[in-house]
Amino acid sequence: MSAAASQLPLLAGHHADSVLAWRDGRPRTAARYLADVLAFAARLPARGAAVNLCSDRYAFAVAFGAALLRGRTSLLPPNARPETLAAVRAEHGALFVVADDPETRVPGCEVLLLAIGDASSPASLDPPAIDAALLAACLLTSGSTGTPQPHAKTWAQLHANTRGGSARLAEMLGRPTMNGLTLVATVPPQHSYGFESSLLLALHGGAAFHSGRPFYPADIVRALAEVPRPRALVTTPFHLKALLGAGLALPPVDLVLSATAPLSPQLAREAERRFDGALIEIYGCTEAGQVATRRTAAGEVWQTFGELRLRHEPAAADAQERFIVEGGHVLEPTPLADLLRLDDARHFMLLGRANDLIHVAGRRSSLGHLNFHLNSIEGVQDGAFWLPDEVPDAVVRPVAFVVAPELSAQAIAAGLRARLEAVFVPRRIVHVDALPREATGKLTQGALRDFALAQLRHDGGH
Secondary structure (H helix, E strand, O other), X not given: OOOOOOEEEOOOXXXXXXXXXXEOOEEEEHHHHHHHHHHHHOOOOOOOEEEEOOOOHHHHHHHHHHHHHOOOOEEEOXXXXXXXXXXXXXXXXXXXXXXXXXXXXXOOOEEEEOOOOOOOOOOOOOOOEEEOOOEEEEEEOOOXXXXXXXXXXXXHHHHHHHHHXXXXXXXXXXXXXXXXXXXXXXXXXXXXXXXXXXXXXXXXXXXXXXOOOOOOHHHHHHHHHHOOOOEXXXXXXXXXXXXXXXXXXXXXXXXXXXXXXXXXXXXXHHHHHHHXXXXXXXXXXXXXXXXXXXXXXXXXXXXXXXXXXXXXXXXXXXXXXXXXXXXXXXXXXXXXXXXXXXXXXXXXXXXXXXXXXXXXXXXXXXXXXXXXXXXOOOOOOEEEEEOOOOOOOOOOOOEEEEEOOOOOHHHHHHHHHOOOOHHHOOOEXXXXXXXXXXXXXXXXXXXXXXXHHHHHHHHHOO
């Protein structure tokens, strides 16, 4: 890295009076943000990493910026459960917690309360420079396929990732930049997708963001209506399906971003029709960051960002086949957790996760593939397959858990028979009120297993 690039600015693509955030219906300028960051940075302890638990996106951004100014790493756990925070403490040692909820208590840690006030703004914007090599953020995988794992990102990596993402999105929208676009996100800023596609797109890409994290359909509609056009909705298939099915009048949205799970073409087309805007899916992972996009209504093929390239490593005697992403902001060749079909080094189709392949009666499929078809049945609001791991039978058959109050198990089975091989149609379809999804819409292996065992015990008792 050249000497000129050894430091990178906290803010890029903004002038002093440009809107960086919308909070409580009022704009917060880039200069005002910088004033808040400088004021809070002065309050940080002399040592330790910062665990950022702020739920308000603007407060999160202030805490993140303040940690950068003090040369600290921000730790972004997927949740605030005691066992998760205990694991973070064991991994990182000295740390402190930043929160915007006065009730936050974390045993063994100092908690700094961040309250957003009305501090005066500087007369002009002079964004401070941050050491490009600083480990700016440590994100944890969601644990959807196992134990959450930490992944540290330098400030240079985050800058490069956001430049590639913002350039691609602007290109797909026919815009020169992302300047002027306001982002409303249903995903928390601690999650890699929410962190990159709301906060970093604003800090480095010139966009603005809504400070809230609306969850229910009416709250999402209200948040969208609070910000001016052009506006974008950053969401997940789980939230998007609930929103489109709520029967609410939807405001025009210029861009819908979706990630965390593959989206069906039918849902993508309906979203584009109802919002009168483009829907773009983002493919990525915590390990590599954002990797590729596709406009789902136009086809199944994904295209990587900028200089990112993919290659295939065939199966060996001591290892399964895998796909590697490298180049661009991915500093070291990084294995992906999915199986792909490569058209070339930049274009691919997604076949499913490498570690969710299941075998039933000699046939192979993936849980992601099965869940995709289950959730494509009209009337299924949410659903997930589960393969029991402790059964005495020689042949294990999957079980499906569904939120589908208007459909019988027989109707769901008929819908699956039209889409799947017979061995994968579950003999047991269990109706539930809701699945134990996290705030991002993800369903972890551990949560689903515990939920499934509890439901089957209850179901077996009747």
